[in-house]
Amino acid sequence: MKKPTHYIWYSCQRATELIEKKHITELSAIESVKLKLHLGICGACTKYSRQSELIEKLAKEIAARQVETATDLLFLQERIIRKIEEQ
Amino acid sequence: MNMDSANEQVKIWVKQFSGELYSWAFYKTSDKELSEDMVQDTFVAALKGFKAFKGESEVKTWLYGILKNKIADHYRKQQRRSTVKLDTTSDYFVNGHWKESEAPKEWAVADETHLLDDLKFKSVLDGCINKLPGNWSAIIRLKFIDDKESKIVCQELEITPTNYWQIIHRAKLQLRKCLELNWFAA
Structure with a gap:
């Protein structure tokens, strides 16, 4: 690994970190440019980026299909309220 | 304050806070049933300690405090299994x-x-x-x-x-x- 290139090129570790950061918050202009440069030459990280995107999409879709979390909470609340009335 | 109004008050808190208390318990334990039980115990304890709660702290802080103690108790009783390998x-x-x-x-x-x-x-x-x-x-x-x-x-x-x-x-x-x-x- 050549040290001086660090100023221009992200390592794969850093690049994948920023791919994740980007899902959560906006990147700075410099981060965004450096990430694009890295992805332009790095096949492994480009695959990571696509796969990460797919995982995000899948997880969100699962969440959307999981209406049961809301009804679960209602059941829990009813259960607690019954318990309180028994006291 | 009589028991009935304590009941009514705690029931309102159940509606208000059980969701986030549950999320917190689940984060700490990663166990659905255990989390539900602990949230239930929290409100039962809140009802029993209702007189002791003088409204000096916020209700939410008070409830979180009860739940945190319950979680700590749980871990004291049962040392957390730390066999899951954390990838670095x-x-x-x-x-x-x-x-x-x-x-x-x-x-x-x-x-x-x-x-x-x-x-x-x-x-x-x-x-x-x-x-x-x-x-x-x-x-x-x-x-x-x-x-x-x-x-x-x-x-x-x-x-x-x-x-x-x-x-x-x-x-x-x-x-x-x-x-x-x-x-x-x-």
Whole structure:
């Protein structure tokens, strides 16, 4: 690994970190440019980026299909309220 | 204040706070049933201690305090199993570069939009999420399943935003690899 290139090129570790950061918050202009440069030459990280995107999409879709979390909470609340009335 | 009005008051708190108390308990324990039981016990304790609560602190803080004690008790009784291996970034990278064995491979995805209709795939994905260490799977669940904003997740879990996306990064590395091994390369 050549040290001086660090100023221009992200390592794969850093690049994948920023791919994740980007899902959560906006990147700075410099981060965004450096990430694009890295992805332009790095096949492994480009695959990571696509796969990460797919995982995000899948997880969100699962969440959307999981209406049961809301009804679960209602059941829990009813259960607690019954318990309180028994006291 | 008589018992009936204490009952009524606690019931209102159940509606108001059980959801977030449950999320907190689940984050701490990664155990659905245990979390439900602890939240229930919290409100029962709140009812019993109702007179002692003088409204000097906020209700929410008081309830969280009761729950935190219950969680601490639980861990004191049963030492946390720490057998789950936490992947670190050094499992994937050497000097910042992908390890040869860990570099992402091409995934053959014929139909992205219908992947989840495939029950076999769905169970592989669920399995991979469940295999994440407790805190990480709780974060993944809070992030996606409850669709919480990252700011709120950070507050609830008492972590910094930087910490948050670094945890997501590590969880994603592990999740990605698990899917590749068990589905896309299988």
